[in-house]
Amino acid sequence: MGAKQKKKMGLVMKLLLLTFGGGMLLAVGGYGFVEVKYSSKIDETFEQPVTALEIPEGSSSAIERGNYLVNNMMGCSHSDCHRADLGGGVLMDEPPMGMVYAPNLTAGAGSVTKEYTGEDWARILRHGIKKNKQRAVIMPSEDYTSFSDGDLAAAVAYIKSMPAIDRETRAHDPGFLLRALIATGEIPFAHDKIDHNAERPNAEPGPTAEWGKVVAGTCSGCHGQGFSGGKIPGGDPSWPEARNISPDEATGIGSWTFEQFEQALRHGKRPDGTELNKAMPWQMYAGMTDDDVKAIWEYLRTVPAKPAGGR
Ligand code: HEC
Incomplete structure (x- = not known):
């Protein structure tokens, strides 16, 4: 190898090292950023003033209303969330x-809400x-802010009326991607x-647009606050995008x-x-009242x- 060639090789090596080293630095820096930012966001605490929910425990009319809200509207018991028995389970694990x-959410061993007061319920449901x-x-929680105190309290009365299930609540074990998405605010x-x-x-x-605004709050978590759909933030990566349910003629339901x-x-x-993908919880909405669908x-x-x- 001639001196000139040697020099050239050295240059290539240097460049390679620089690129590789730079990439490593970026990766390590990015990793560090995500870990620090994620932890600080998750650990941050908030003093959130609240108005306590007055929970009509044991009232059969409230429990009936709560049953409807929880199982046909709010989605608490939806397949992959708190489960039909409200004893909780894995939401995603991939x-x-x-x-x-x-x-x-029941009163059994492993419950996180056993000691929740009316204030605590208001704090999680109204403020997250x-x-x-x-x-x-x-x-x-943003899906539920449009509901009245009476309806939210009825939902809690229903949750409290459910049989105690002994099932340990496991701590989240977020992977790097989820930590990064939370760290960056995605x-x-x-x-x-x-x-x-x-x-x-x-x-x-009632079957009115005014009441519809309250109920449609529960659609916005997936379909977006403008109801135009898109990728569902925090949704299972296997889910399709939520569709456009705004009155747009071309891509929405304007001509339906x-x-x-x-x-x-x-x-x-x-x-x-x-058929719609099961990510759209239509089985839950099958039991919605005619008035609520119309609204x-x-x-x-x-x-x-x-x-x-x-969105
Ligand atoms: C957990 C997320 C989630 C919630 C909550 C949700 N949807 Fe959906 N919805 C979806 C997804 C995802 C799709 C697309 C399914 C597909 O493409 O197969 C969809 C599709 C639809 C469609 C079909 C639109 C089309 O063009 O095909 C309608 C209508 C709809 N949703 C209405 C609603 C209404 C009304 C609510 C509230 C009462 C609601 N959705 C709540 C996730 C959700």
């Missing part, structure tokens, strides 16, 4: 997202803050999305009839006959049409 666990003052992850906490001083809609249940909407919501079938439809027709994916 690398690189890692394991997220929906806790046990746990009893330990930290922000809950993945839990879609998956925001419900607490950050909620307007904590917003006036609550004062609507009475009420019957077609009801068919999709209750039976999981689009107007063209294709959501009426309300969705009043929201601004948006192209798909803008």
Whole structure:
């Protein structure tokens, strides 16, 4: 090898080392950033002033209302969340997202809510803050802020009426990707999305757009606050994007009839006959009252049409 060639090789080696070393530095720096930022966000505590929910424990009418809200509207018992028995379970467990666990809400061993007071229930449901003052992850508290104190208290009365299930609540074991998404704010906490001083809609249940605005709050966690759909933040990576349910003619449900909407919501079938993925919890909505389905439809027709994916 001539001197010139040697020099050239040395240069290539130097460049390689620089690139490799630079990449390593970036990777280590990025890793460090994620770990520090993730921990500080998860550990941060909040003093959240609340108005306590007055829970009508044992009232049969409240429990009946709560049963409907929890199982047909709020989605607490939806397949992969707190489970039909509300004893909790694994929400997702796949690398690189890692394991997220929906806790046990019954009074059994392993419960996280056994000692919850009316204040604690208000703090988690209205503001996304746990009893330990930290922000809950993945839990879609923002979906419930439009409901009245009476309805939320009824939901809690129902939860408290459920048989105690002894099932340990496992600690989350988030993978690097989930930690990175939380560290960078790609998956925001419900607490950050909620307007904590917003006036609550004062609507009475009925087939009206006003009541629909309350109920459709539970669609927004997946379909977005503008209802135009897109990737569901914090959703299982295997889920399809939520569809556009704003009145956009081209990509939304602007040209649908009420019957077609009801068919999709209750039976999981689009107007063209294709089936909706189970990520869209239509089995839960199958049991929704006619008035509530109509109310959501009426309300969705009043929201601004948006192209798909803008959320
Ligand atoms: C847990 C997430 C989730 C919630 C909550 C949810 N959806 Fe969906 N929805 C989806 C996903 C995902 C799809 C797309 C399914 C597919 O493409 O197969 C979808 C599809 C739909 C469709 C079909 C649209 C089309 O063009 O095919 C309608 C209608 C719909 N949702 C209405 C609602 C309404 C109304 C609510 C609230 C009462 C709601 N959804 C709540 C996830 C959700």
